[in-house]
Amino acid sequence: MTNDRAEALRAMSDEAFRAELRGWLAATYPDAWRQDDLRPFRRLRGADWLAWVGMLNDAGWRCPAWPQAYGGLELTFRKQVIYQEEMERARTARLIDTGEVQLGPTLMIHGTEAQKAHYLPAIRRGEQVxxxxxxxxxxxxxxxxxxxxxxxxxxxxxxxxxxxxxxxxxxxxxxxxxxxxxxxxxxxxxxxxxxxxxxxxxxxxxxxxxxxxxxxxxxxxxxxxxxxxxxxxxxxxxGWTVAKALLGYERVWIGSPALARRALALSRQLLAARGGDAGLADRYAELAAELHDVGALYRQTCDAVAAAGEPGPEVSILKIVASELLQRITEFNVELAGEAAGLTGESRIGQVRTDIAWQYYMARPTTIFAGSNEVQKNILARAMLGLPTG
Ligand SMILES: Cc1cc2nc3c(=O)[nH]c(=O)nc-3n(C[C@H](O)[C@H](O)[C@H](O)COP(=O)(O)OP(=O)(O)OC[C@H]3O[C@@H](n4cnc5c(N)ncnc54)[C@H](O)[C@@H]3O)c2cc1C
CATH class of the missing domain: 2.40.110.10 (Butyryl-CoA Dehydrogenase, subunit A, domain 2)
Structure with a gap:
């Protein structure tokens, strides 16, 4: 990617940037790779992953947070949020991004010149996973x-x-x-x-x-x-000090309500397929209101991070509420699916084609990975409430 391309994206207004990325995704992203309703959190892997990374590189959309000196776009945090939102909107598949999001920034801080020269370009090009x-x-x-x-x-x-x-x-x-x-x-x-x-x-x-x-x-x-x-x-x-540098902006992205939004869209379809039931409709409305709150908290946290220049300990709140809401919605979907929830694999509920058990199971680990929710609560207790460490 040329620095000219990164400069051009940086110079755009946020709205123009959003329109540019949205247009490119609409014209370019293959339908076959889009997250479907059946198994929406599935990742792109193998040759497909490499091909997608190649497309991002060729079109100058790779590594939005990396400095230009390392071939990144060096976008403002606000534009990084827009980048995430547009990827989610276009239902692009989840990526294996450990090299880009976790190791790359750590290498930039702690790596020798030789390590940076050896690893960073290969991570950007997708040659190293x-x-x-x-x-x-x-x-x-x-x-x-x-x-x-x-x-x-x-x-x-x-x-x-x-x-x-x-x-x-x-x-x-x-x-x-x-x-x-x-x-x-x-x-x-x-x-x-x-x-x-x-x-x-x-x-x-x-x-x-x-x-x-x-x-x-x-x-x-x-x-x-x-x-x-x-x-x-x-x-x-x-290494302990080096590892701590990894805790960066990815803590914000895992708090995105995108997965919960997709799960609730399925609740709506299942509710319609079952026909009227006021009790279930009430519970759907409660979850929809919670999703609205989590979305508002996500936007507010992104604004706070953009203003402060780095994420603070309060981003742990996002991880907790977004993952717990996702689990509650997938539990609700199991209930809505009735006996079909007992089936593994693809099933049809009315006109709705889905895999309820898959979605329910895949939501379970979200409260465990990237630091379990209990551990996030400990962080909040210490850093925000000033409680003693036990
Ligand atoms: C989908 C997924 C992907 C993962 N990917 C990776 C990866 O790529 N690389 C990697 O290294 N690891 C990875 N992990 C591991 C993950 O980091 C650990 O599972 C997590 O840190 C919890 O550790 P544990 O499983 O040993 O559970 P434990 O630490 O044994 O915890 C068991 C339970 O006790 C609670 N608990 C533990 N300590 C405390 C405490 N001090 N206060 C309150 N409650 C506590 C926990 O919240 C949890 O409920 C992944 C996990 C999952 C589920």
């Missing part, structure tokens, strides 16, 4: 308890241990992982942020199928995996 190796069987919310070790032998680390719930590790070419390089009295110390190629001998990936039948995440095993010491991102032993 990254996954995040943090969680372990014994370390999730309490991440600093992680035990995957990396012993330094000459100029390599020898990595041993296991990660779990690693989203799309089976498609990733690379993994960034938190590993323990020394034992210190404070468990957050002695952790190193390590970049590894998935093709390195000793790495084994085992996909985990979730209740909805999707293989969204994996177990990743490290059996004496040798990685150059030069692949540490940031200082050895200070």
């Amino acid at each position: 990254w996954c995040q190796g943090y969680s372990e069987p014994g370390a999730g919310s309490d991440l600093a308890s992680l035990t995957t070790s990396a012993e330094q032998v000459g100029d390599v680390f020898r990595v041993r241990g296991q990660k779990i719930w690693t989203t799309h590790a089976d498609e990733a070419t690379h993994i960034f992982a938190l590993v323990r390089t020394s034992r210190e009295p404070r468990k957050q110390a002695g952790i190193t942020f390590l970049l590894m190629e998935m093709s390195t001998p000793g790495i084994t990936v085992r996909p985990i199928r979730n209740l909805a039948g999707e293989a969204e995440f994996c177990e990743v095993f490290f059996d004496d995996v040798e990685t150059p010491v030069a692949n540490a991102l940031g200082p050895v032993g200070e």
Whole structure:
């Protein structure tokens, strides 16, 4: 992408920018990749993913938040919000964006010049697909308890241990992982942020199928995996500080009410298919009012982030309310579907073609990933209410 293109997008008014992106998506985005009503949260993967990233790059729409120096659009936060809204409006598929959204900005802060030159262009072009190796069987919310070790032998680390719930590790070419390089009295110390190629001998990936039948995440095993010491991102032993830089704007996007809106659109169709029922219509109205509130909170939070220049701890509220509302709506849809909710796979309820169980199951993890809702409440209690840490 040329800097001229990024400059032109930056110079546009917000309205002109929205119209430009909307027009391009309408003319270009293939129908076959659009999220359908059947399984609306499905991601684009494999060759389709690569083709879409290629289209975004060729047309100058890739990496809206990245600085121009790294080939991004360097959009204002307001324009990034519009970008998200238009993608959601056009029902573009969810992407595997761990490299772009999580690792890229961290590399920009903590990477050496050589690391930035090696990784950033490849992430932008879609040649490298990254996954995040943090969680372990014994370390999730309490991440600093992680035990995957990396012993330094000459100029390599020898990595041993296991990660779990690693989203799309089976498609990733690379993994960034938190590993323990020394034992210190404070468990957050002695952790190193390590970049590894998935093709390195000793790495084994085992996909985990979730209740909805999707293989969204994996177990990743490290059996004496040798990685150059030069692949540490940031200082050895200070990976905890490096990892904290990852908590950026993506906390805002996961609070978007888009999925809840799609789920409620299905409630409306199911309600119509069942015929009049005042009790159910009342509950639909309650959920619609809640969705309106979450939408208002999302817009208000986006405005606050745009004004402050960075997200504050209050974005945790969005994650909690958006994910809990999505779950309540999918539960309501199960009730509306009646006996059809017991079927797995595609079913028809009147004229409505859907997969109720899939949507119900896929809404379950939203209160767990990216920091469980209980952990988000702890953050709010400490940072916003000033309550003591327990
Ligand atoms: C769909 C999905 C994708 C994921 N993708 C990735 C990924 O790509 N990479 C990765 O590294 N991880 C990933 N994870 C893992 C995720 O980060 C963890 O599941 C999450 O951090 C919770 O950890 P845990 O599963 O070990 O549960 P635990 O930490 O054992 O928590 C169990 C329960 O206890 C509660 N709890 C724990 N501690 C506290 C506390 N201090 N106060 C109050 N309640 C508490 C939790 O809220 C939860 O309800 C993914 C998870 C899911 C569901």
